[in-house]
Amino acid sequence: MSETTQLRVLDFDCPSCASTVERALDRVEGVEDVAVHFTTGRVEIDYDASVADPDEFERTVENQGYTPQPV
Amino acid sequence: MDAQSLTRWYRTHRKAIVVAVSGLLYAGGWTLGYLTAYDTASAAVLLLAAIAGGYDIASAAYHEVKSRTLGIKTLVTLAAIGAIGIGAYWEAAAVVFLFALGSYLEGRTMRKTRNALQELLEMTPDTATVRRDGEQREVPARDVEDGEIVIVKPGEKVPVDGDVVDGESAVNQAPVTGESAPVHKADGDEVYAGTINQEGALEIATTGAGSDTTLQRIIRRVEEAQEAQSPTESLIDRFATYYTPGVIVLSIGAYALTQNAILSLTLLVIGCPGALVIGPPVSIVSAIGNAARSGVLMKGGEHLERAGTIDLVAFDKTGTLTKGETAVADIEGFGVDEEDVLAYAAIAEKKSEHHLGDAILAAARERGPAVPDGGRAAAIEAEEQGPSDDGTAAAVPTETDATGRAIPDADDFDVIPGKGVVAHYDGQQIVVGNRSLLEERGIDVPGEVAEYVREREERGETAVHVVHRAAGASAHSVVGVIALRDELREAAPDVVAALQDQGIRTVMLTGDNERTAAAVAEEVGIDEYRAALLPADKQAAIEDLQAEGHVVAMVGDGINDAPSLATADVGIAMGAAGTDTAIETADMALMADDLQRIPYAVSLSKATRWNIYENVGLAVLTVALLLAGVLTSYVTLASGMLVHEASVLAVIGNGMRLLRY
Numbered sequence: 027m028s029e030t031t032q033l034r035v036l037d038f039d040c041p042s043c044a045s046t047v048e049r050a051l052d053r054v055e056g057v058e059d060v061a062v063h064f065t066t067g068r069v070e071i072d073y074d075a076s077v078a079d080p081d082e083f084e085r086t087v088e089n090q091g092y093t094p095q096p097v
Numbered sequence: 098m099d100a101q102s103l104t105r106w107y108r109t110h111r112k113a114i115v116v117a118v119s120g121l122l123y124a125g126g127w128t129l130g131y132l133t134a135y136d137t138a139s140a141a142v143l144l145l146a147a148i149a150g151g152y153d154i155a156s157a158a159y160h161e162v163k164s165r166t167l168g169i170k171t172l173v174t175l176a177a178i179g180a181i182g183i184g185a186y187w188e189a190a191a192v193v194f195l196f197a198l199g200s201y202l203e204g205r206t207m208r209k210t211r212n213a214l215q216e217l218l219e220m221t222p223d224t225a226t227v228r229r230d231g232e233q234r235e236v237p238a239r240d241v242e243d244g245e246i247v248i249v250k251p252g253e254k255v256p257v258d259g260d261v262v263d264g265e266s267a268v269n270q271a272p273v274t275g276e277s278a279p280v281h282k283a284d285g286d287e288v289y290a291g292t293i294n295q296e297g298a299l300e301i302a303t304t305g306a307g308s309d310t311t312l313q314r315i316i317r318r319v320e321e322a323q324e325a326q327s328p329t330e331s332l333i334d335r336f337a338t339y340y341t342p343g344v345i346v347l348s349i350g351a352y353a354l355t356q357n358a359i360l361s362l363t364l365l366v367i368g369c370p371g372a373l374v375i376g377p378p379v380s381i382v383s384a385i386g387n388a389a390r391s392g393v394l395m396k397g398g399e400h401l402e403r404a405g406t407i408d409l410v411a412f413d414k415t416g417t418l419t420k421g422e423t424a425v426a427d428i429e430g431f432g433v434d435e436e437d438v439l440a441y442a443a444i445a446e447k448k449s450e451h452h453l454g455d456a457i458l459a460a461a462r463e464r465g466p467a468v469p470d471g472g473r474a475a476a477i478e479a480e481e482q483g484p485s486d487d488g489t490a491a492a493v494p495t496e497t498d499a500t501g502r503a504i505p506d507a508d509d510f511d512v513i514p515g516k517g518v519v520a521h522y523d524g525q526q527i528v529v530g531n532r533s534l535l536e537e538r539g540i541d542v543p544g545e546v547a548e549y550v551r552e553r554e555e556r557g558e559t560a561v562h563v564v565h566r567a568a569g570a571s572a573h574s575v576v577g578v579i580a581l582r583d584e585l586r587e588a589a590p591d592v593v594a595a596l597q598d599q600g601i602r603t604v605m606l607t608g609d610n611e612r613t614a615a616a617v618a619e620e621v622g623i624d625e626y627r628a629a630l631l632p633a634d635k636q637a638a639i640e641d642l643q644a645e646g647h648v649v650a651m652v653g654d655g656i657n658d659a660p661s662l663a664t665a666d667v668g669i670a671m672g673a674a675g676t677d678t679a680i681e682t683a684d685m686a687l688m689a690d691d692l693q694r695i696p697y698a699v700s701l702s703k704a705t706r707w708n709i710y711e712n713v714g715l716a717v718l719t720v721a722l723l724l725a726g727v728l729t730s731y732v733t734l735a736s737g738m739l740v741h742e743a744s745v746l747a748v749i750g751n752g753m754r755l756l757r758y
Contacts, residue, residue: 037204
């Protein structure tokens with residue numbers, strides 16, 4: 027079943043860092059679609075709930091050195 | 098402080114701590130090397146500085162590589178490792194420290210920009226006092242259901258959208274509409290979540306709660322607007338897709354020629370178009386955030402950039418330059434009583450749903466004249482009714498009811514757009530309209546009538562003729578004229594003057610005739626007017642102005658003017674807070690009916706456009722100078738990084754000026 031979640035990352039420091047995070051999230055298993063907006067820090071993730079672990083999204087953002095917050 | 102809160106403190110301040118530790122070690126190692134001869138000790142401390150500052154960068158670089166992207170962090174890591182490899186510890190520590198410091202400051206300032214909207218969201222209280230099962234209860238605001246009664250005490254913030262059902266108060270709507278003056282609210286008025294109740298207690302029937310409030314919708318729109326790419330951003334993105342490989346080729350070429358690994362890594366690191374890609378989005382996000390806090394919704398960077406080029410603002414007259422509250426100013430009868438003139442007109446206009454008709458009906462209800470021709474028809478209805486009947490009142494009897502007063506329904510009526518209405522009633526014909534309708538129908542206008550009409554029109558009023566033809570008669574006679582007035586908004590002349598000061602031409606579009614339009618135009622001080630326009634003509638007028646080479650903004654109400662707003666280069670809708678359609682069609686929406694926001698929005702757009710140019714210019718200049726400097730060995734890895742990070746911060750700082758514009 028497809029679900030959507032949002033995170034907010036307020037400390038993105040450059041547009042390419044945001045796209046790096048986007049690509050990293052895209053590679054997380056079960057993620058169907060992801061959009062990371064540098065300007066607002068909004069992260070939208072569509073994922074297959076039977077495969078993906080939502081905690082993994084936050085870890086992926088943290089791995090890139092940023093602090094995700096739930097919306 | 099217990100262990101848990103210490104961990105939390107460390108996590109939230111990690112970046113600052115890393116920068117501070119790395120900076121201190123760097124300064125220590127540098128001092129040691131400068132003051133003493135212990136080169137090894139100095140190198141060790143500098144190496145520690147590079148590791149402390151570089152650990153997070155390297156681990157992010159690892160994840161970059163893992164997700165197969167070549168990012169700035171990978172490049173910085175490579176450069177630092179390369180520098181350590183050739184024993185340039187000072188360079189390695191400097192580049193790592195400067196990059197970490199730069200990123201930290203950039204993230205911090207961007208957070209400030211991103212938080213500009215959060216402040217608006219925090220205006221909405223988390224809980225609401227509702228009346229449930231006869232008692233007052235405090236519940237989470239998002240759980241309030243539509244139709245539930247919410248009580249808002251004086252001084253409290255309104256937790257939901259709703260309609261006032263009891264009480265009266267002044268409400269500060271600044272968070273939603275940007276208006277600084279409180280708005281009076283009483284029975285039936287709409288109030289918005291996030292506004293502040295200042296005087297009396299209000300009871301509100303909920304129409305929207307949680308994420309379904311006007312404020313939330315506006316914020317979502319603003320965020321979408323901030324996320325949309327502007328033309329400059331897309332251009333830079335396209336440029337970057339060629340530029341970045343170009344820098345890589347350049348650095349490989351430099352290595353092939355010089356065999357100097359540090360030189361080619363330096364090229365890679367400082368060749369990153371950091372300031373170039375960050376500048377335009379920061380300018381736009383700051384400007385849109387600033388506008389949102391002033392009650393102006395900008396639909397995106399594209400619209401904002403276009404708005405920065407407008408040189409002509411066209412205003413719809415009614416409801417934009419004027420208050421849109423047309424009222425009967427004077428009635429003159431010619432051979433008939435004024436009361437009868439009004440009564441004839443009221444019958445013809447009863448179902449016309451035109452704003453002039455509404456004003457005539459309102460006057461008829463207020464004055465309550467008897468319907469002409471004695472007892473045959475009913476008298477004017479006193480019962481409260483909306484100005485434009487919705488048809489439910491069609492059953493009002495035309496038989497005389499001695500006490501009930503009603504405006505009888507016409508037997509049939511025909512609206513001629515932009516001209517007037519022709520109606521039949523009980524064998525009589527009534528024509529209410531302008532000169533061109535009378536000409537079209539071959540109805541003579543006596544000299545004294547024309548004279549009266551001219552006199553009223555020269556005051557900026559709209560005069561409509563009332564023509565009557567008795568049952569069985571063949572001749573029409575003009576029985577009277579009704580003069581209607583729509584007061585100018587007080588701010589209109591100042592707003593027009595402010596736009597003219599910015600070098601912008603102002604044009605008024607109106608359905609009024611030439612003389613009325615000229616009088617109003619003079620009163621407002623507008624440069625140009627186009628009169629006698631039918632609704633469809635307004636769109637053509639905009640195209641006309643564009644064909645003259647102008648970049649045109651059109652200001653209107655967003656509903657009736659939707660086609661001309663869409664045709665204009667920038668469509669600006671007024672009073673859009675409650676109307677989603679207006680927000681939909683416009684490029685820019687003013688939440689309140691506040692004309693004064695227009696010069697502000699126009700000058701903010703122009704300032705944003707300049708700001709983007711400044712940022713792009715500064716970024717290009719910096720990168721060009723740095724590349725030239727590296728290739729001629731004037732710029733080293735560390736000093737290049739310093740200038741690079743400084744240019745990024747300068748560009749962000751410049752863009753953020755727009756937050757306080």
